[in-house]
Amino acid sequence: MADAEYVNIWMRPERPAYGPTPGYSRAQITEAAVRIADAEGLEATTMRRIAAEIGAGVMSLYRYVPSRDNLIELMADRVMGEIDVVGMPSGDWRTDLTRYADELRAMRLRHPWIVTVQRSLPSFGPNQIFLIERLMGVLDAFVSIDENLGLVAMLNGYIEGTSREEISSAKELRRSGLSESEWMARSAPYVDRLVKSGEYPIFTKIVKEARQPHLSRDDQFRYGLKRVLDCIAAALPSTGRVSQGPRD
Numbered sequence: 433m434a435d436a437e438y439v440n441i442w443m444r445p446e447r448p449a450y451g452p453t454p455g456y457s458r459a460q461i462t463e464a465a466v467r468i469a470d471a472e473g474l475e476a477t478t479m480r481r482i483a484a485e486i487g488a489g490v491m492s493l494y495r496y497v498p499s500r501d502n503l504i505e506l507m508a509d510r511v512m513g514e515i516d517v518v519g520m521p522s523g524d525w526r527t528d529l530t531r532y533a534d535e536l537r538a539m540r541l542r543h544p545w546i547v548t549v550q551r552s553l554p555s556f557g558p559n560q561i562f563l564i565e566r567l568m569g570v571l572d573a574f575v576s577i578d579e580n581l582g583l584v585a586m587l588n589g590y591i592e593g594t595s596r597e598e599i600s601s602a603k604e605l606r607r608s609g610l611s612e613s614e615w616m617a618r619s620a621p622y623v624d625r626l627v628k629s630g631e632y633p634i635f636t637k638i639v640k641e642a643r644q645p646h647l648s649r650d651d652q653f654r655y656g657l658k659r660v661l662d663c664i665a666a667a668l669p670s671t672g673r674v675s676q677g678p679r680d
Contacts, residue, residue: 441502442557456488458496462506466543469507474545477503508549509557514539517566521573525668526661528570533591533657540595544603547596574668583664590660594653 446458464485465477479497483490497503515535520528540546571580605612627636638645644652 440555441497441505442555444498444502446496456486456493456496458506460486461493461496461503462510465503465507466510469545470543474504474548477507479503504549505555505557508546509555509559511539511543511546512557512563513559514542515563517563520566521570525570525574526665529587529661529664530657532567532570533587536588536591537595537653540592541598544599547592547599571664571668579667583667587660587664590656594656598649 461482464482468477468481468485479493479500480490482488483493497506515532517532517535520532522528567584568577568580571583575583601612605615608615610618623639626632627639630636644655647655
C-alpha cells in the first residue's frame with residue numbers, strides 16, 4: 433500500500449509560515465549527513481548523529497527533514513550537484529558525454545555510499561532536474577526522446593557498473609590489508625594450476641593474452657567508455673556522428 437503520509441521533500445516549504453526563525457537549514461543538515469556518510473557509511477547517518485554533528489536537538493531536525501527517506505533524497509541530490517554539466521550541450525556530443533562520464537564516476541568514487549542508495553524511482557530534486565536538462569540536451573537534436581532515454585541509460589549503466597566494481601574492489605582490499613598486486617600474487621598459484629590443466633582455454637587466453645586487466649583503473653574505464661560511445665555513435669543519424677572530441 434502506498435504511504436499516505438509521504439510528501440515529496442521538494443514540495444515541503446523549507447521555512448514554516450509562522451513561528452520562530454529556523455536555526456538551521458536543510459542544506460546544513462544535508463552537508464552534515466554527507467560528511468558522516470563519506471567517513472562512516474550511510475548507516476551512520478542517523479538523526480541523532482547528525483544532530484550531534486551540527487549541535488542541534490534531535491527532534492528539532494524533523495522540522496526540516498521529516499523522514500529518513502527525505503534525508504536520503506536530499507543527500508543524493510546534493511552529491512549529484514557535484515557533476516559539472518555547465519555549458520552542455522556544447523555542440524560536440526562525444527566530448528560532452530565523456531566529460532559527464534568522468535564527472536559521474538569521480539562523484540561516485542568520492543561518495544561510495546551512493547551505490548547503496550536505490551533510486552529507480554527518482555525524486556527529481558533541483559540538481560537532478562538540472563542534470564537531466566543538460567545531459568539529455570546533448571543528444572536531443574539527433575534522436576527521439578525515447579531513443580535518447582535508451583542511449584543515456586546505456587551510458588549510465590556502464591558508468592555505474594564500473595564504478596560499483598571499483599568501490600567494491602577497494603572495500604575488499606581494505607578489508608584484506610593487501611594491495612591489488614599483492615592480492616593478485618596471492619591468487620597466482622591457483623591461477624597457474626588452472627592454466628596448466630588445459631581444461632579452460634578461454635580463461636587461459638585471458639591470463640596470457642588479455643591486456644585490459646593490466647591497465648590502470650582510469651585506462652580500463654576509458655577503454656570501455658570509448659566502446660559505449662561508439663555504440664551511441666552508431667545509433668545516431670549521420671548528421672550526429674561527426675565529433676571533434678577525444679576518441680581514446
